[in-house]
Amino acid sequence: MAAAAAGPIEDESKYFKVDVCVGDAPLPIVTAVDGGEWVVARFDDPTTTMMKTEEQDPYGERYTQEWPATPYAVRVSNESYPGPVEAQVFVDGKLAGIQVVYKANDERGPQYKNAMWFRGFASSPQVISYGKDTITQFLFTLPRAAAARGGGDQGARPKMSAADRAALESIRVVFHDVQFTGARKEVAVPVAARRGAVVSGVNKASAKDAKASTSTATGATLQNAHAGAYTGSVYDRLEVIAERTIRYGTKSQLQLRRALPSDVEEATGERAKKTETEEGVGGGGGGGGGGAGVDVVEIDAAPTRVKPEPRALHPACVAAALAAGNDGPIELE
Numbered sequence: 298m299a300a301a302a303a304g305p306i307e308d309e310s311k312y313f314k315v316d317v318c319v320g321d322a323p324l325p326i327v328t329a330v331d332g333g334e335w336v337v338a339r340f341d342d343p344t345t346t347m348m349k350t351e352e353q354d355p356y357g358e359r360y361t362q363e364w365p366a367t368p369y370a371v372r373v374s375n376e377s378y379p380g381p382v383e384a385q386v387f388v389d390g391k392l393a394g395i396q397v398v399y400k401a402n403d404e405r406g407p408q409y410k411n412a413m414w415f416r417g418f419a420s421s422p423q424v425i426s427y428g429k430d431t432i433t434q435f436l437f438t439l440p441r442a443a444a445a446r447g448g449g450d451q452g453a454r455p456k457m458s459a460a461d462r463a464a465l466e467s468i469r470v471v472f473h474d475v476q477f478t479g480a481r482k483e484v485a486v487p488v489a490a491r492r493g494a495v496v497s498g499v500n501k502a503s504a505k506d507a508k509a510s511t512s513t514a515t516g517a518t519l520q521n522a523h524a525g526a527y528t529g530s531v532y533d534r535l536e537v538i539a540e541r542t543i544r545y546g547t548k549s550q551l552q553l554r555r556a557l558p559s560d561v562e563e564a565t566g567e568r569a570k571k572t573e574t575e576e577g578v579g580g581g582g583g584g585g586g587g588g589a590g591v592d593v594v595e596i597d598a599a600p601t602r603v604k605p606e607p608r609a610l611h612p613a614c615v616a617a618a619l620a621a622g623n624d625g626p627i628e629l630e
Contacts, residue, residue: 309539312378313398315470317543318370319437320344326543329556337557338437338511338545340365348438366436368516373398373470374412383473383534386415388435388513390464391496394419394427397475397532417519418494425486429523431493434516437545440504457499462507465499466550469542474535483528490522510550 306312316323317336320343324336339345345367353359373384375398386393396413403409419430498514499507551557 304536304538306378306538309472309541312376313382313470313472313539313541314372314374314376315468315541315543316372316374317468317545318372319367321370323372327551327556329551329554331554333544333554333556334542335544335546335551335554335556337548337551338369339367340437340439340547342367344368362441364439364441366438366514366516368416369435369437371415371435371468371470372412373415375400376411377401381409381475381477381532382538383475383532384413385471385473387464387467387469387471388418389467389496390461391418392422393417393435394430394432395422396427418496418515420492420494420522421487421490425484425490425523426527426529429484429486429527430490430520431518431522432520433493433495434519436514436516437511438498438514439511439547440499440501440509442501457503457506462503462509465504465507465509465512466546467542467544469540471537472539472541474538475532476535477530477532480531481528482531483526485526486523493518510547511545 317326318324319339324339326334326336328334345365347363348366349361349363351359351361371386371388371393373386373396375382379400381397381399383395384398385395394415394417396415398413399409399411401411403411415427415435417432417434419427419432421430494515496513496515498512499509504510504512546554548557552559
């Protein structure tokens with residue numbers, strides 16, 4: 298199948314849709330003043346559970362840590378692009394999975410889906426198909442304390458790089474055009490794929506350095522790697538045609554980013570709405586013999602959030618996506 302187009306498309310939202318879902322329901326996307334798109338990482342969902350671990354500090358004292366974790370998924374849809382594309386999903390900078398997303402209403406049948414789910418980290422995403430790999434669940438989590446030598450929360454793990462800090466609280470999808478060669482190939486599933494990816498999130502010290510409020514960790518194993526080999530269709534990975542980044546954080550984080558109104562602004566807005574309603578009921582406006590008017594305090598309107606123009610592809614993002622070469626994994630058909 299020939300590639301549908303050449304070069305980056307002008308507005309990816311016309312063709313592709315990315316949803317971050319909890320309980321398979323999309324989370325509302327809000328826009329911060331800097332143009333970034335955000336969702337609130339929920340910790341009050343019926344699927345939220347409390348994680349618990351027994352730990353020991355450097356002085357031998359044992360203690361228990363508990364923190365909430367909520368499973369989530371990323372759904373990538375090809376709404377109107379005229380050909381199949383490869384979607385690479387990166388979570389907190391780590392490649393989580395690769396799948397081919399076909400065009401809508403593909404004439405070959407419903408098995409060629411135009412919406413694909415990424416529910417967790419694949420173990421060997423550059424080697425085998427997502428559907429044949431071990432998948433470990435995405436979990437929204439809060440940073441935990443990590444006791445270092447000498448005591449205190451100084452971050453027992455190595456200090457994060459600037460690039461890793463910048464990638465925290467992000468879900469990035471890179472879209473590549475693809476061309477199927479028509480060839481079929483047998484792929485051996487590596488033993489390493491059976492182990493599954495392990496991501497532990499970040500500690501409080503690292504989160505503070507990154508000005509982050511949440512991160513993603515791995516949870517339960519949702520799918521085990523295929524035993525033995527499988528046969529799939531070969532495709533060539535072509536150029537990047539689009540990219541979408543959605544960040545996530547707690548409600549307070551989004552308020553700091555001005556993606557959500559502060560609690561004070563919300564309360565003020567509710568009072569203003571109530572006053573306007575009372576004014577309408579009181580009939581205070583002009584006309585003969587109307588009731589006494591109600592004084593209304595003018596409230597400055599919240600700034601309008603305008604969705605930015607599509608952003609240019611970041612060279613570092615493209616380089617990371619192409620680091621493993623131009624050959625796509627063998628896709629099931």
